[in-house]
Amino acid sequence: MSTLTVFLLVVWFFQRVLPVRGLLGLGVSTAAGAAFVFIPWLGFWIKSLAPNASIPMVGLLLAAILGRACNKSVFRPADWKAAWIFGAAASLMLYPSALGLGAFDTYSLGWPWLFHSVSIALFAGVGVASAVLLWLGNRFGYLLLLAGLGYLAGFQESTNFWDYVLDPLFGAVSLVALIAMAWRSRNPRPANPRGTTAP
Amino acid sequence: MPRQRPPAIRIALCLAALAAGLLPWWNAREMAKSAFPGFEVTAPSAGESGEPAFFKKTVVNPFSPHKKSHSASLVRMEDGRMFAAWYAGSGECAPDVAVYLASTDAAGNWQAPRAIFNREKAMADLGRNVISVGNALLLADGNRLGLLFVTVAAGRWSGSSMNIAWSDDAGMTWSRAQNLTMNPLANLSALPRNPASPLAGGGWAVPVYEEFLGKFPEVLWLLPRGGGYDFAVSRVAGGVSVMQAALVPLSRTDAVCLMRDFRPAQFMSISSTADAGRTWTPPQATELPNKDSGICGARLPDGSILAAYNDRSTGKRENLRLAVSGDGGKTWKRVATLEEEPGFEFSYPSMVCDPDGTVRMLYSARQTQIVYVEFNTAWLKEQEVLQ
Structure with a gap:
């Protein structure tokens, strides 16, 4: 999963910097991504430093890459917003605690048998969030559903539920995106004088 | 406004989402019944076995060519053999x-040590980048060695x-090493130090610690499940305060x-x-002065606690x-x-205490020698009189 995430990150990056767009851009970016992840020692580093990439992060990267390649939004603004809100909220719940803040580690809740009666809050929280989003037609709900199914299937090396729904990259991107959204809502751009959409 | 799917599909999706969240x-729920199963302890006894006082001291690695040999761990198997593990190198x-x-x-004599895991073997087993190996801790599962x-x-x-x-053959060969994901931040910074405590019904509570941004103690719970x-x-405890729990x-x-404890007070802490x-x-300072140095502890047969530590009153680690505490560490x-x-x-x-009161301990001398000492409660009582 972590190698796939790095591969998708490289594809996403090259899609944005290469002058070619559409399917040709996707092909060239995919080749670059494949070449990158086949660097012999890189896989060892990826597994060392990013051992458990989350399923939502993979889904978001795929949505961004396919949307750009097909020039059609796979994720709509509301879907992205839901992803950033979820990622930021989950990050704030998990990472400060994991770094040592407080006498209880919220990461422990990701092993459902350890603090069983308390960890229902995490599992039900993700399940309900996913159900509500799917009911509203929000596509980020599919990614949370896949994360839950991935955990049931034991998809990753980690046995902790948190690692299926969140990773540090997803958390960091979510926080930055939410801050950017908040800043933009306070400082709206002036209307485009030519009346065209910005690229 | 997003295009809505038919209600039946939406309901099915919602139910699937709820099931995916709640099913794990x-x-x-069955496994949860065995969480925190309690510690395996022998009933307290008077601790007077009638055995004469004895004290034995040997060097486990007398001919070590390494500049550094450190952080030793000790277990005693069912058949009475003892095993020691530590890391050594430049x-x-x-x-x-x-x-x-x-x-x-x-x-009961120590045999020549041999290397069992180095960075090359660890890299091959784990498929990860490894620049070095470090702290090791042994587990005794019957006559199986962990x-x-x-x-x-x-x-x-x-x-x-x-x-x-x-290892099923006394450490001659080892299974493929498996990485344990113990924290969500790239799974970095988890270390063992002091002996694992056996749990009622099998498994161990292993005191471990993190030292990334925070430095704090945790317990790794290893519980038997499905043959593994x-x-x-x-x-x-959280924060940046205490670690390396015994x-x-x-x-x-x-x-x-x-x-x-590496806070300014510099006393051994207890939770x-x-x-x-x-x-x-929450951790409380004890009256034992300890300047940010490794400590260990064990329960003696009479129920009192024996601690080994560097007493900072005469320098950092020069003693x-x-x-002993007879009131639970107060x-x-x-x-x-x-x-x-x-x-x-x-x-x-690093020490363990047998049910008969024999205390077995390993420690590093000058961080080059791994020293083994063995004594009984009668020897402890003699020393107490001499203090």
Whole structure:
């Protein structure tokens, strides 16, 4: 999963910097991504430093890459917003605690048998969030559903539920995106004088 | 406004989402009954076996060519053999560091140690980048030997993660090492130090610690499941204050953690649990002065706690003392000095106590020799009189 995430990150990056767009851009970016992840020692580093990439992060990267390649939004603004809100909220719940803040580690809740009666809050929280989003037609709900199914299937090396729904990259991107959204809502751009959409 | 799917599909999707979230939790209900099962402890006795006082001291690695040999761990198997593991090489986190294992023969003499895990083997097993191996901790499962050990992916100890391997032939061959994901931040910075405490019904509570941004103690719970072991981690205390806990069970539900403290006060710290490790009291300083050095502890047959520590009253790690507490760690009495030599270092004690009161301990001398000492409670009482 972590190698796939790095591969998708490289594809996403090259899609944005290469002058070619559409399917040709996707092909060239995919080749670059494949070449990158086949660097012999890189896989060892990826597994060392990013051992458990989350399923939502993979889904978001795929949505961004396919949307750009097909020039059609796979994720709509509301879907992205839901992803950033979820990622930021989950990050704030998990990472400060994991770094040592407080006498209880919220990461422990990701092993459902350890603090069983308390960890229902995490599992039900993700399940309900996913159900509500799917009911509203929000596509980020599919990614949370896949994360839950991935955990049931034991998809990753980690046995902790948190690692299926969140990773540090997803958390960091979510926080930055939410801050950017908040800043933009306070400082709206002036209307485009030519009346065209910005690229 | 997003295009809505037919209600039946939306309902099915919502039910699937709820099921995907809740099923793992529901499936864990049987396993949850065995969480915090309680510590395996022998009933307290008077501790007077009638055996004469004895004290034995040997060097486990007398001909070690390494500049550094450190952080030793000890277990005693069902058949009475003892095993010791430690890391050795040119220095902490150096590429040539390996985990070494030594065992005793039928007469109780230590045999020549051999390297069992180095960075090349760890890389091959784990498929990860490993710049060095480090702290190792042995587990005794009947006559099966377990090894928890650290691999460093980058930097120093803060870039470490924990791995586990098993041996069914007294450490001659080892299973493929498996990485344990113990925290969500790249799974970095988890280390073992002090002995694991057996749990009622099998498995262990392993005191471990993190030293990334925060430095704090945790417990790694290894519980038997389906022929193997399932694991989870819970916290003893947070923050940047204490670490390297020595877990000392006092009864099935009660235990204390004695901890290395690197706060300015510089006293050994203690936390206690009365619910088998589910919750712990905030760390409190004891009266034993300890300057940010490794400590260890064990429960003696009479129920009192024996601690080994560097007493900072005569320098950082220039001595190794023993102290006993008869009231669960509230008050302490120094009872013996194992080592004291100005300018030298004696550190990282690790000890276990047999039900008959025989205390077995390993520690590093000058961080080059792994020293084994063995004594009984009668010897302790003699020393107490001499103090």
